[in-house]
Amino acid sequence: MRKQTKVVAVASAAALLAIGASMTSFAATGWVEEDGTWYFYDKDGNRVENEWKKSGDNWYWLDSEEGGAMAVDKLVEDGDNLYYVDSNGVMVRNTWVKVVNEEQDDDDDPAEYNYYYMQANGKAYKSGTNNNTKFKTIDGKRYAFDDDGKMLYGWVDDNGSRLSDESGWETATYYCGNWDDGAMKTGWQRVNVYDEEEDEDMDYWFNFKSNGKKRFHDTATSTDTILEKSINGKKYGFDERGVMVYEWTVASSATQASTAAWKYFNSPEDGARVTKGWFKVIAPTEDNSFGNVIQGAPDANNTFSKGKAEDEEEKWYYADGDGNLYAGEVKKIKGKYYAFHPEGWMLNGLVLMEVNNQGKVTVWDDGVDSDELSDLMDGVYVHDTYGNAGANPDVSLYYFGSDEDHDGAMKTGSVTVSLDGDSYNFQFRKSGGVEARGKGLSGIDDNKYIYKYGQKMKADSDEKYIAVGVVNSEDVGADFPGVIVQEADLVNIRSNANSNYTNKDDETVKYWNNWTGTILGARADCYLINTSGSIVKNKTAGKDGDDWYFYVKDKQIKLYSNNKTLQPKKDSQGNNINGNLDLTDWKDDCDSSTNN
Numbered sequence: 001m002r003k004q005t006k007v008v009a010v011a012s013a014a015a016l017l018a019i020g021a022s023m024t025s026f027a028a029t030g031w032v033e034e035d036g037t038w039y040f041y042d043k044d045g046n047r048v049e050n051e052w053k054k055s056g057d058n059w060y061w062l063d064s065e066e067g068g069a070m071a072v073d074k075l076v077e078d079g080d081n082l083y084y085v086d087s088n089g090v091m092v093r094n095t096w097v098k099v100v101n102e103e104q105d106d107d108d109d110p111a112e113y114n115y116y117y118m119q120a121n122g123k124a125y126k127s128g129t130n131n132n133t134k135f136k137t138i139d140g141k142r143y144a145f146d147d148d149g150k151m152l153y154g155w156v157d158d159n160g161s162r163l164s165d166e167s168g169w170e171t172a173t174y175y176c177g178n179w180d181d182g183a184m185k186t187g188w189q190r191v192n193v194y195d196e197e198e199d200e201d202m203d204y205w206f207n208f209k210s211n212g213k214k215r216f217h218d219t220a221t222s223t224d225t226i227l228e229k230s231i232n233g234k235k236y237g238f239d240e241r242g243v244m245v246y247e248w249t250v251a252s253s254a255t256q257a258s259t260a261a262w263k264y265f266n267s268p269e270d271g272a273r274v275t276k277g278w279f280k281v282i283a284p285t286e287d288n289s290f291g292n293v294i295q296g297a298p299d300a301n302n303t304f305s306k307g308k309a310e311d312e313e314e315k316w317y318y319a320d321g322d323g324n325l326y327a328g329e330v331k332k333i334k335g336k337y338y339a340f341h342p343e344g345w346m347l348n349g350l351v352l353m354e355v356n357n358q359g360k361v362t363v364w365d366d367g368v369d370s371d372e373l374s375d376l377m378d379g380v381y382v383h384d385t386y387g388n389a390g391a392n393p394d395v396s397l398y399y400f401g402s403d404e405d406h407d408g409a410m411k412t413g414s415v416t417v418s419l420d421g422d423s424y425n426f427q428f429r430k431s432g433g434v435e436a437r438g439k440g441l442s443g444i445d446d447n448k449y450i451y452k453y454g455q456k457m458k459a460d461s462d463e464k465y466i467a468v469g470v471v472n473s474e475d476v477g478a479d480f481p482g483v484i485v486q487e488a489d490l491v492n493i494r495s496n497a498n499s500n501y502t503n504k505d506d507e508t509v510k511y512w513n514n515w516t517g518t519i520l521g522a523r524a525d526c527y528l529i530n531t532s533g534s535i536v537k538n539k540t541a542g543k544d545g546d547d548w549y550f551y552v553k554d555k556q557i558k559l560y561s562n563n564k565t566l567q568p569k570k571d572s573q574g575n576n577i578n579g580n581l582d583l584t585d586w587k588d589d590c591d592s593s594t595n596n
Contacts, residue, residue: 031055038070038089052078052091059091059122075099075116082124082149084116091122096138108164111179115151117143124149127160133174134160135212141183142212144176151182166194170241174212184212205244205271207231216242226251228323234272235323237265239290244271247281248289251323259304259327259344264319265290276321280405283309283343305343315345316404330359330434336409337438339400341366348404350417352376352453354394359434362386364395370420373397376453379486393484397440397453399428410438425456425533443470443483447555449533452485458533465536465544466490466529467557488526493560494548501578502569511561511583526557551586559586 031053032039040048040062047068052059061083063071076083076091084097098113116124117138125136125145133156135142144152146160155163155172163172175185186208195202207215207229217227217240226237226245237245246268254261262284265273282288283305308315318326318333318340328342339347339355341363347353350373352365364383365372375381376397381389389395399415401407412430416423427441427449440454450457450468459466467488497512528536528550536542539552541564551559566583568576576582 039068040070050078060089061085061091082116082126083122084118084124092118093122094118094120097124111153113180115180115182116149117145117151131159133158135184143182143184144174152176153179153182167196169193173214175206175208175214186210186212205268206242207236207238207244214242216240224252228273235275236271236273237263245290246271248284250289250291256302257304259325259342262304262325262344263323264317264325273323274319275323276319278316278318280314280316282312282314283345285309285312305341305345308343308345316348316408317344318346328361330355330361330410330438332434337434338409339398346400346404346408347398348400348408349402350419351398351400352381352389352395353398354392354396355435355439356394357433357435364389368397368419370422373419373424373455377455377457377487390484393442396442397426397455398438399426399440399454412438425458426454427451427456428454442485444527444535448535450485450527450529450535456533457485457487457529459529459531459544461531463545464531465542465550467550467560468527468529470525470527490544490546490548490560494546494562497560497562501581503563503565504567504569505565506569507563507565509561509563509566509583511559513559513586527555528552528557553587559583 029041029043029045032041038060040051040053040060042048048062049064049068051062053062054060061071061074061076061078062068063074063076070089071085072089073087074085075097076085084092084099086092095118097116097118099116101109101111101114103109104112117136118124125143126149127134127145127147133144133152135144144156144160146152146162152160152162153176155169156174156176157163157168157171158173163169169175169191175189175191176182177185189206189208190203191206192201192203194200195204209215215227215229215238217225217238219240226239226249228235228237228251230236237249237251239245246265249263249265250256250261251263252261256262263273264279264281265271284303289303303309305315318331318338320326325344326338326340327344328340330337330339332338339351339353339361341347342361347363347366349366350368351363352368352372353361353363355361364386368376372381376389379388379390383389386392386395399411399417401409401411402418410428412428415426415428417426418424427445429436429439429441431437432439441451442453444450450470457466457468467490469484469486469488471484493512494510497510499512500508500510503509528539528542530536535555536550536552537555539550541549541551543549543564547562549559549561549564550557551561561583566586568578568582568584571577
C-alpha cells in the first residue's frame with residue numbers, strides 16, 4: 001500500500017514574492033540574494049546561520065554548512081528535532097517526505113528511500129526516549145518511526161527497532177509491510193520469510209491483533225505447543241514464531257504416537273482448524289504435517305497411524321469442538337453410531353472388536369475377510385496379541401457399511417454383507433447401551449435362526465444340513481458369562497459312530513445319539529439347520545450331503561444314522577436278533593444324553 005502523500009510541500013508564489021520584497025527593501029539587512037542564493041543578514045550585517053527565519057507564513061533554514069545559505073531539499077537537524085525544507089527552502093509541515101537512502105543494502109536495508117512525516121510544527125515524528133514502539137495515526141493508518149525519524153517497515157520489535165536479520169521475524173512483535181508502505185498491519189497477513197529450518201523462503205500466514213501485535217504461542221506461559229485462537233468464528237493455531245499452523249499439527253506435549261497429541265487444520269492456504277466434523281486425509285507424514293514430521297525416522301513414536309501414513313491411505317477422522325480426535329471409541333454423531341480405531345480413523349466394513357461399558361474399543365481385526373470369517377465360525381481365529389477370539393465373549397463382529405465415503409455408520413438389525421464376492425446374512429443388535437448396540441448376535445433369534453458373531457448359520461447346498469450346539473457358558477464350566485454357539489463336526493461324529501445293529505434289510509445301521517461332549521464339552525441343545533438357515537422343528541430321516549439321516553423332534557436332534565430303515569432284523573420266532581436295541585421309536589426312545 002502506497003501513501004496518499006509523498007510529495008513535499010511547495011512554497012506559494014506569495015511567499016516567494018514576500019522574500020523578493022524583503023530583498024528589495026532591505027539590501028543590507030534581512031534577505032539578500034547573491035549569485036542566485038538567498039542569505040539573511042542581521043542588523044550588524046552578519047550572515048545568520050543555523051537559525052529559522054520566517055517570511056509570511058513560511059519558515060526557512062539558514063544552513064551553516066553552506067555559509068548561511070538558505071537550505072533547500074534537505075533534512076534539517078535543529079537540536080533534537082528533525083525538519084525538512086523543500087526545493088523552495090520552505091519548512092514542510094503535515095506531509096510525508098521521502099529521501100534517498102544513502103545506506104541502501106539489499107540484505108539489511110533494501111529501502112530505496114527513507115520516509116519521514118513532518119507534523120504541523122514541522123518536526124518529524126520520532127520514537128521517543130522510552131524504547132517503546134509507538135504508532136502515530138496518519139490519514140487513518142498507523143506508522144512507527146525510529147529515533148532518527150525514519151519510518152519503520154518490515155518486522156519491528158517492542159523497542160522501536162526494525163529487525164533486519166533473516167530470522168528476526170520469528171521474535172518480532174509487529175509487521176509494517178514493505179519499505180514503501182510502512183503501515184502497521186492487523187488481521188491476516190501473508191508474508192514471505194526465510195525459514196532457517198526449511199532453508200528456503202516460505203509464504204506463511206500470520207495474524208495480528210487490532211493493536212498490531214502478532215499472535216504467537218508463548219512457551220513461557222503454556223505447556224501446549226501451539227496457541228489456539230477463535231477468529232471470526234473459526235479456530236486457528238499459531239506456533240511460537242507466530243506462523244499459522246496447517247494440516248496435521250502436534251498441539252500438546254503428549255507423545256506423538258498418540259492421537260491426543262495431534263490436531264488437524266486445513267491447508268496452508270486456509271488454515272482454519274476443523275473445529276467439529278469429518279475430514280478425510282492421510283495420517284501424518286513429512287508431506288502433510290506442519291513442522292514436517294519425518295515418517296519412518298528411527299524414533300518410531302514420531303507419529304500415530306504409521307501404517308496408514310506409509311501406505312498413503314486416506315481415512316476419515318472426526319474432531320470434536322476442541323479439535324480433539326475421536327479415537328478408540330464408539331461415538332454417537334448426529335443420531336448415528338460410529339467407531340474409531342485407537343489410531344483415530346473411522347472404522348469401516350466388517351470389524352472384529354470388543355466394546356466396554358464406556359464405549360472404548362479394542363480392535364482385533366479392522367477388515368475381516370471371508371477367510372477370517374471362516375476361522376471365526378470354526379473357532380480357530382487367534383490374534384497375535386489378544387489370543388483366541390472364542391475365549392472372549394465380549395468379542396464380536398460389527399458392521400459399518402461397505403462405502404466409507406457415503407456411509408460409515410454402525411449397522412443394526414438384519415444386514416447382508418458381501419465379502420470376496422460371496423454374500424453373508426448377519427443380525428446385529430438394535431438396542432442396548434454403547435457396549436451392546438451393533439454387536440453381532442450369538443445365539444437363537446426369534447426361535448427361528450441361530451447366529452454366531454452375528455452371522456446366520458446355515459448349511460450350504462452340498463451339506464443340506466448342519467448340526468449346531470447352543471449352550472450357556474456356565475454349563476461348560478467357563479469363567480465368563482455368555483452364549484456359546486458351535487457347529488458340530490459331523491465328519492468326526494460319523495467316524496466315531498461305532499454303535500450299530502442289523503436292520504430288517506440285513507444292513508448295518510450305524511448311528512449317533514450321544515451328544516454329551518460332542519459339542520462344547522457339555523449337554524448342549526443341538527439344532528438342525530437347513531440351507532435357508534431355519535431351525536428344523538421336526539424331521540424324520542432328513543438326508544444330508546453325506547447320505548446320513550437326521551431325526552429331529554421339537555427342534556432337538558435325537559438321532560443321526562447312516563440308514564433310514566431303523567427296524568431291526570428278527571429271527572424266525574420274531575425276536576430281535578440285536579437284543580433290546582431298536583430305534584424304530586426314536587422319538588420316544590432316543591435321549592441325547594444316552595447311547596442306547
